[in-house]
Amino acid sequence: MLAHVDMDAFYAAVEVLDRPELAGAPVIVGGGARGVVSAASYPARAFGVRSAMPLFEARRRCPQGIFVPVRMERYRQMSRRVMEVLGGFSPLLEQVSVDEAYLDLRGTPVLKAGPAAAGAAIKEAVATATGLTCSVGLAPLRYLAKIASDRDKPDGLTVVADVEAFLATVTLKEVPGCGAKARERLGALGLGRLIELRALGRERLERLLGAFGLRLWDLAHGRDPAGVELEREIKSVSHEETFARDIADRAALAAHLLNLAEKVSRRLRRYGLAGRTVTLKLRHQDFRLVTRRQSLPQPSDVTQEIYQAARELLVAYAPRGPFRLIGLAVSGLEPAGGGQGGLFDRQEQAKAQALGRAEDLVCQRFGQDALRRAGGLAVLGQDTPTGHDEVGKK
Ligand SMILES: [Mg+2]
Incomplete structure (x- = not known):
């Protein structure tokens, strides 16, 4: 399911946001060298004022209009805030203009309650963060999402459940x-x-x-090869822990590593991604940082597979400890489920993924610490390390 999110009369809405006394007024944003309307509030549109119309024509149609100059820097600032909010719903975000974006919601938590609830959640989050309304269209195809977002403007929500x-x-x-x-x-x-x-x-x-x-x-015929372009594609998912006391013990390091592998793989599954490269990060007592990486035979979001690869790297490097920080990253990401392995491998992987998803549900419901594999138990009760999440972007 894809979503197209389009801010309502964006420039004009930002002007009204900054000058609440303009609410309900026919606000017309425009000017500059081209002398055309850049945006018109909905009350102004009721007078027939449209974007790209010459300003003199807008004045003729709407003499009582409130004409304000374009403040691009301010709109860009609000745009960044909007895109940040949208990026929280899916890592697969394509911003197509200052006030418009596509989101690929497949496999995201927000879609679990259904597309209508997802659209409502997106609209509410944007409104809460910015005070602005948007219109959202949800559809299995990109062009239908775009058409749907325009159906019910402003403050609209249209779900295309039945394509035909x-x-x-x-x-x-x-x-x-x-x-x-x-x-x-x-x-x-x-x-x-x-x-x-x-x-x-x-x-x-x-x-x-x-x-x-x-x-x-x-x-x-309901065919659209275009999906969401991964303009802001996530390049890696990582997690790291800084120890309260430096650690040299290999078993203790491995236990921390297993906890990191659980966190990283859970986030991969949440995003519907699998990664090919596992990177271990260790910081020495003197703050020197070393990284060691290795490739998996096929992209994975499975805790055990990611942990095994990272553990091999740790076993090889651990004698040079103690360390003050351990980190784990998975990169070389692609949508999960595209593995090339044989049938048996795929069955095994499907089983492990199902187990992972079951764990995700438990953790969602009862919190991260509700579930720890046996190997990870060793670190519980030690000084709580400080954790740090990172989602790497281009
Ligand atoms: Mg718009």
Whole structure:
């Protein structure tokens, strides 16, 4: 399930946020060299004011409008806050403009309560963090999520549960990229809705509109190869602990490492990712930091596999301790479930993943310490180390 999140009349909404006395007023943001409207509040739109309209035309249509200059720096600042909030729902976030983003929600916790609840949670989180409203569309396909987010603006939420039923309602005007010229040509053939293009046939669409015709053919059939571009792809998931007292004992270090492997693998599963490279990090008493890494035979989100690889690295390096910090990172990430192993391997891995997910549920419900593997028990009761999470971005 993908989500398209679009802020409502973004620039104008930020102006109203900063000057609450403008609430409900026809606020028109614009000016600069081009002398056009950059954004209009919904009350201003009621007068027929639109983005990209010349300012003199906006003044003619809405003489009582409150015209304010563009403050791009301020909008960018709010945009960063919005994207931060959205990034908390899924690591697979693609920001397409200052006020618009796609999220791939597959495998994320927020989707567990269903797409409508997920959309509501996203809207609430954005509103809480920024005081601004957005419109959210959820659909299994990118272009349908985009169309859905526009259906119920402002402050909208539209879920496409049944692709075929939703497709039947989509007009050509709503299809991203389907401009006036294309609509004119199709309109001349009496075609106004996306699914009506099915009757036209692929070849005729191509003759009529070239490559875009082929694209429309796919869209009319509910096919969209475009997913969410991993613009801000997570490159690694890591966790580290700084000890209250330096540790040289290999068994104690291994016990800490197992706890780290549990935390890291749980976060991988939460994000629906698996990683190919395991990196062990150790900090000496004199603060020298060493890292050792090795590759897994196939990408994994399984605690035991990640732990085994890290433990081999630890066993080789541990005699040079004591250490003041141990860390574990998994990188070389890709969506989980794409492994190339044989059937047996995959069955074993599926079993381990199922066990991991069961653990995740227990931990969600009762907290991290509710569940510790036998090897990890050794560290309980020692001085509590300070933990540090890190999700590495490009
Ligand atoms: Mg917008």
